[in-house]
Amino acid sequence: MPDGPPRDGDRVIEQLREMILVREFETRVSELFENNELPGFVHLYIGQEAVGVGACSAIRDEDYITSTHRGHGHAIAKGLDIDRMMAELFGKASGYCGGKSGSMHIADIDRGMLGANGIVGAGPPLAAGAGQSIRRRGEDRVCLSFFGEGAMAEGQVHEAMNLAGVRDLPVVFVCENNGYGEMTPAEEQHNVEGFLARGDVYGMPSEDVDGMDVRDVYDATSRAVERARDGEGPSLLVCETYRYRGHYEGDPTTYRTDEEVERWQERDPIETLTADLVEAGELVEADVESMRADARERVDEAVAFARESDMPDPETAFDGVYAEEL
């Protein structure tokens, strides 16, 4: 990390660049999946980029995050290498996990990325544990825990929030309300309007965040992170956002209308920020086009790396179950 915060304008431009990279990565993954180049299944983050990028840009390299089944954006925002991510999606030996994880379990513990997770709601207890490690060592690190609003119906999320509250753990719970828990509207899954009250009941401050605006996410996360670093305990951020793609690639999305998708796309986190920055004279359209071209080139390289990499040796299927041979 550089000393001191960058000028706001520089930071926002970096955030834009990062969101564009996530968008291009995910768009390419969608195409690759459509072309049957990727085994398994994938859940894309397109539309929600401002949350992952805004939140992760408010923490340091040595901080932790827990992620979800929709985790590519979190991973990229936490600084993971997209070559190795793409190779993992291809099931290649050079992937982050040697082909053992695929999309849903990408992790890089050394970078503080404690794993995408295929179990809805599994991240928050892990985040509480990271918070426990931080507290025991007396550090000023934090852990961000991303989860969808669907996970608000999972018991372990509530246990984790309660535990973090009771023990003042340095965790920021980042709820991404994208409107749908899998393929059912959120309002059919939760008998409350919004999720802010979920913070109140566990004695932590909660904040409603515009999840389509990276600046709003960054500001809210920064406030919550500062509280956590100061030993004031956890916070809940409820980021209102939208998932442009289906729950999984191939989801026919019959449960929502095109009009609804278009309404949210009018608030697209990349387009609106670009328009604001151009209007403010921070950059010109050509700058954004060049960011897009750079991102595409970077993703091209990642795809080439993944395609050229070897499939794992079947023998490695039996490696790495245990740390110690007994």
Added chain:
Amino acid sequence: MSGGESETSMRDAINDALREELQRDESVYVVGEDVAEAGGSFGITRGLHEEFGEERVFDTPISEQAIVGSSAGAALTGSRPVAEIMYADFMALAAEQVMNQAGLFRYMFGGDATVPMTVRTVNGGSGFNAAAQHSKSLHGLFMGMPGVRVVLGSTVHDTKGLLKSAIRSDDPVLFFEHMELYNRTAEVPDGSYTLPLGEAAVEREGEDVTVVATQLMLHHSLDVAASLAEDGISVEVVSPRTMKPLDVETLVESARRTGRVVVADESTVQAGPGSYVARRIEEEAFYHLEAPVSVVGVDDTPVPFSPPLADAVVPGPDDIEDAIRSLPRL
């Protein structure tokens, strides 16, 4: 070290193991329900909170998922948590955090992550009439979960040494104690000692029958072996100690020598650990066996409350003796 031995209860031996590991490694902490000032539901953690303070020994809400899930997260981030789950039955609540989280991380994340987490929990309870939700022996469930080690506390001596090794292990360990063994006493070495995970122990040597027995069943088996010796039946009693990985070699060596085997384990026989142990022995000692391995355990029945009902369901010394005497050509 004095090199001497002292009469110690199971409860104190476990407490000593925890104290010694807390002293030895500052990344170790003890977490669970009522483990701090209350000293644990079975008094196992008494005095540790006072000695090590709130950062090393602390209570949680009644939240088994958060206890085990946070332990997994802490283990990924440089801590070495020792979680207490009050009864093995309650591991049903936290099965997710073992089978989909802690047990998979190292493998799923590509072999670099370590998850040095120990979960201590408690099998048995029928002798205290704890009824169906507080009496099960559930180590068998976790033997089917890749990535986790499964260790049993059976004798006072072994429990201390094995628990210390479990805490030092870089893999997640499910450590099952037994409710009815906490007051048992034995001579154990003074000071610190560890025992290797994955090695069975021959507790009594014999020539005619091998009894492979766990926890309370081990103690019953030793009593039965002593009494059968008076009738001229020589019983070898083997404690597997670690159920995963199982020390098949030691069990098979004994089985080949005696030619007759009984497995006594307080879990259900159906899809239970006793049946698995029997299969492994039959597979490798088949031509040395006089009869199929006999499995003593709990039928496909919950553990009931009332003493005569509980006694009918959970095996006792008589059941082990009957199984031995039913073996051919003794």
